[in-house]
Amino acid sequence: MRSYAKSIALYEKTKKHLAGGVSSNVRYSSTPVPLFFARGEGARLYDVDGNVHIDYVLGNGPAILGHAPKPVIDAVAASLGEGQLFAAQHPRETELAERLCRLLPGAEVVRFATSGTEAVLMALRLARAFTGRDKILKFEGHYHGWSDQAYISARPPLNEAGPADAPVPVAGSPGIPASVLGDTVVAGWNDLDLLSRALDRHKGEIACVIMEPVMVNGGAIPPRPGYLEGVRDLCRAHGALFVCDEVITGFRVGLGGAQARFRISADLSIYAKAVAAGFPLAMVAGRRDVMDALLDKGVMHGGTYNGNVQSMAAALAALDVLERDGGAIYRTMEARGKQLMAGLAALGAKHKIALRVQGMPTIFQTFFTKGPAPNNYRESVACDRDMALAFHTALQEEGVRVNQQTKWFLSAAHDEPIIAETLAAADCAMAMLARH
Ligand SMILES: Cc1ncc(COP(=O)(O)O)c(C=O)c1O
Known part of the structure; x- marks a missing residue:
């Protein structure tokens, strides 16, 4: 023993x-x-x-x-003497953003954050600001971080979760205000009919549909053939943004994440984890017209540690390895x-x-x-x-x-x-x- x-x-x-x-x-x-x-x-x-x-x-x-990993550790070690945070921009951000837009499906622009939880919050705020709608549709068993807005029905006890064809939102933690539940619609995943019915029940109310394109947190489950395309089409038909949370699948199931693998492109995507091979880095990537709201409409996104020198250096070094030989x-x-x-x-x-x-x-x-x-x-x-x-x-x-x-x-x-x-x-x- x-x-x-x-x-x-x-x-x-x-x-x-x-x-x-x-x-x-x-x-x-x-x-x-x-x-x-x-x-x-x-x-x-x-x-x-x-x-x-x-x-x-x-x-x-x-x-x-x-x-x-030695190439990443060496790059980070070499960057340490440059400083960590300037409350300003530095050239590595330009280089990394450029490379990411080249690699990621649908990434016209990216914005860096530090953890997946925060990047999800940025995406939800952008979707609400862009559509002028308040409600978020998420799926049972999908985890999008521990915030009040996202930690809902991530692992609901089935005796509280309502019927499979119309689940009730379940707060994942004490301290999550009931008011948040009112802005959250929960649907069963991997079934287009269930999603279609949920969107019909909330016509004109849903800002975005957010999902893990491969549901890893609620069981490592791939999407059924045609499911992701169907979700994208339903989102378009209902004027809701399609948001893919690739915090786990990004840079893990392939260089272009699940979206490249399943030949699909979301309106907004969230990446974190593998992109910097262990250093803290997250991001939202997606449509320029949506993400431009950060500047044009003053949609607020901040974060002291965003784009810090060491995380940028780590991601650039990790990408050197991951991109090698195609x-x-x-x-x-x-x-x-x-x-x-x-x-x-x-x-x-x-x-x-x-x-x-x-x-x-x-x-x-x-x-x-x-x-x-x-x-x-x-x-x-x-x-x-x-x-x-x-x-x-x-x-x-x-x-x-x-x-x-x-x-x-x-x-x-x-x-x-x-x-x-x-x-x-x-x-x-x-x-x-x-x-x-
Ligand atoms: C799919 C998904 N989204 C978001 C998050 C939250 O990321 P973080 O732990 O960096 O806040 C996680 C964390 O495991 C995740 O798996």
Whole structure:
């Protein structure tokens, strides 16, 4: 048995002065306590108890090049002496914005922010200002950050969520004012008929429809063929903007994110996480006529740390690697991801465990279900969560770190030997599950 004695002791000590002992509630989802890590390198993390973990959490997505990637670290280190923040512009922003507009579908202009949560807020404000409408339509199971406006029906308990064809908005946290719920319409995802009916019920009221184009947070679920195009068309027909939240999928499922992959282009898109390979950077990208409202209509967006020198340097260096040889790194990551997905599915069959492996090769999830792989949030939460938790715990014991939903983020540092090591560990973990 691995020991976590030092993590447990540090957690107890930390709780005395750091509220709840963590800096993000998401970090409670680790066993036996929020773990303390000493360092990360490539695909591995080293915790304070001396345990080594092959890491498939990757900081919840950003570490697309693995931990402490040398080209990014070197570029950031070289920039440190230039200063950090000038409350003014600097040339790296020009260069990065130019490159991003070249790479991202529908990105006529971009605006930098620091976290995904804030960038979502900017997009929602722009959509409201542009359309003159107040209501936002979002989907059940989609996470768009923890703000009052967005943390609604991200993981609603089904006994509070109303009927599947007309869900009621559920505040995700105490402290979210009821007034916000009145401006939020929630629909089931991956079903054009449900969306069409929701838009009809709120004719002329919806400023934008926001979604994760691949629903990663509520289960790694790809859109059904034609779904994204259908959403875009419905948005057009109803005069609502189509907003794609690519905070996870951006620079992860390909250089141009999910939109390039599914050949679609939203009116506004939000990117963060992988774009700066671990440094804090987020952005809204999209139509010039909408984004120009920041200047022309005085739509307010601020942020002390936006466009800081080190995040710009990190993103430019990360893009140098990601863009090399026409995005060759993505082809390698895809191949390894497919190998891992197939390997895990085969192990499920070997151990007679009802298991579905679904998602994209660089971000997927293992679902414990005898039925088909889930298509939406409600089907995702109907899968066996106790089994997922047991698998998470068994994998951790074998030196593989996935989150408690058993989601797998891949990086370029997950090479062939790491994949082989992972599958050997998963074999032992599944044998343990099968025994119990
Ligand atoms: C799809 C999506 N949108 C927005 C966010 C919020 O980003 P941040 O944690 O940087 O505020 C996240 C975070 O996980 C996310 O997954």
